[in-house]
Amino acid sequence: MASVESAGGAPIVVTGARTNNLRDVSLEVPKHLLTVFTGVSGSGKSSLVLDTIAAESQRLVNDSYSTFIRARLPQLPAPEVQAMDGLTFTVLIDQRRFTGNARSTVATATDLASLLRLVFSRIGEPSAGYSPAYSFNDPSGMCPTCEGLGTVFDIDVDELIDPEKNIDEGPVRFSVFRPGVYRWKRFAHAGLFDRSKPLKDYTPAEMDLFLYADQVKLDNPDPQFPTTARFDGVVTRMRDVYFKQGRSKMSASVRAELDQLVTTHRCPDCRGARLNAAARASLVDGRSIVDWVGMSVSDLRALLDHFADPRVAPALKGVRHVLDALLSVGLGYLTLDRESSTLSGGEAQRVKIVRHLGSALTDVTYVFDEPSAGLHPADIQRLVALLKRLRDRGNTILVVEHHPQVIAVADHVVDLGPGAGADGGRIEFEGTPRGLRDSGTITGRLLAEPLILRPVPRSAHSTVRVTDARSHNLTGFDVDVPLGVLTAVTGVAGSGKSSFATIELPRQHPDFTVVGQEPLRGGVRSMSLTVLGVADAVRGAFSAASGLDPSWFSFNGRGACPTCKGKGHITTELAFLDDVSTPCDECGGLRFNDTALSAKLDGMSVADVLAAVPADIAALFADHAGIASAMSWMRRTGLGYLAVGRSLDTLSGGEKQRLLLARHLSDPRRDRADRIVLDEPTTGLHPDDVDTITTLFDDLIDGGATFVVVEHNMRVVARADHVIDIGPGAGSEGGRLVFEGPPAELAARRDSLTGVALAAATRAAH
Structure with a gap:
């Protein structure tokens, strides 16, 4: 175990860690410095930082509470480690997406919502009332039709009902109505239906009764019918029980089933705004709170540059502070009414960072799990500034990371490996970033080598044209996509890359298969x-x-x-x-x-x-x-x-996407000349693993395939045959075609942030 010089006294000491694949790891982590943990995917970085250091800190904090409180907290197991010392209060900022709560938005997740409600309740004209009157989560403010969700739900009867089955066979495709259970008995023993007749043979009146009856009084129910003697149709019962009680009271399996049976539409009354008419009609300088939260972060911040009112000056100061923090982490393109659950893992992590930037706590250990995920190289400099800012406030920063730009600014680096799983779990290097580059480890070697652009791009055998691309923020450009080669679609976060590659391209050319980062069913x-x-x-x-x-x-x-x-x-x-x-x-x-x-x-x-x-x-x-x-x-x-x-x-978003790609490639019916779109497939990959997957792309392209890859990773861009760069900025400042052509030409373009980053990566090691 190497001894380190700590900027803040005694270091964090780990002795004999064996969590997951760690091989009796011992080390000292300096306090009040920025330490980056590197290594190939699966080498044990997360096992050491998240599952050992952060987990033990959380367990010890819980143990510090009284017996009464501890009895009500989860009993966390101790990590597999011989001894630990020097731990401080630890905050884990990982890439877990926000929960699927439809009532959570970017505004509520960053605490901006309460400040905005305060502003409008004080100076909005005409006033809708106190702050809750501007909240879609409060009865006094929510739209009564959609109850503050912005959408209305209904049952997809075609998915719900199997018309080939009779009642005894279980015609309702929802487990809570399966034969023998309470809700099945309510229609099976109502005395209204022939239980042996398939539903396809029901008359329109019988089907309407079966589905939509509302508190029908029964004259002659079976003895097994519940004592109420009132009958509700299947759809009526589902609406009353599963829509009105809320998803939080359902089990995960019931929620998953319901998702398959429900259709959603924008609320016809509030048109998705979530608020009632009084809140929507209350204006500040001609705009409602709906208008404010519907603007991008950057646009709202620009608006507030020219707006002031002494009556709400403290609240506006708080709003500007949070908006500035969101801008500093590259999230200026987000709108405040965006549902939290729709954010990517990287976006969610950066929103969590914002919540800690104004904290008065010091001597805290902040743990970050690949904070560069989803960030363009141009945005990573702002991320690095935030990490340094937290460190300089007297905190200890531990970062699990692959990105060269983040590794380069570390005060201390710990490299694990040499391989993954059973081949990893050992410390290969401890020291400075420069020492790592000279160390000879896999990570050090790849950091020391500048990127080499593909010397002779492959020639496309033909092209397909995308015309008038206008999804989301795209501005209506035309562009040719070459076939039989690797095309990288680049640009800063929020520039419109995914809108082009995963929406416009397959919409206009359905023979492209999109393998994206949407959540996989099953959990x-x-x-x-x-x-x-x-x-x-x-x-x-x-x-x-x-x-x-x-x-x-x-x-x-x-x-x-x-x-x-x-x-x-x-x-x-x-x-x-x-x-x-x-x-x-x-x-x-x-x-x-x-x-x-x-x-x-x-x-x-x-x-x-x-x-x-x-x-x-x-x-x-x-x-x-x-x-x-x-x-x-x-x-x-x-x-x-x-x-x-x-x-x-x-699994991370990148892991899920690569798993879907493996499923697609392992299908024996796959056409070798298929056309595949991937959305940031290298998320969470070490540079050595990135080279592995780009080699796979090469092999498949040589066999006739076409790949279009949305990417920030310059290792992939350097290996591409063709680049489509979208930008120049994010949100309303993006959506335009900046460049199309080979990587070597892009690297010479100074008007492209991607070109600047690619040129820097090819000139010298970071």
């Missing part, structure tokens, strides 16, 4: 094997070896641990705070019951298989072509370090 109940379509084959192999039914080897079926129901953890809801999960004591986080775990395949249980990485799975199932092929594509898309049983809700 904690799904994993890589499920997405790749080989989970059933794995269960079948265990079934054949043990004689047990395949459902015993599913944590969503008979094999589930009875205590955690196959989740592997117990979740504690803490009201307005984030939920906290702790490993299940019954199964130890393995998710399976004893019967499932007792069956072995070549000495491995089903839990052992789910904890293994693709290379091990491919070796175990070498005789199963489908499984082996899927595992090969996982490795080739840069996911070789990922345990195949990792829950989807724990």
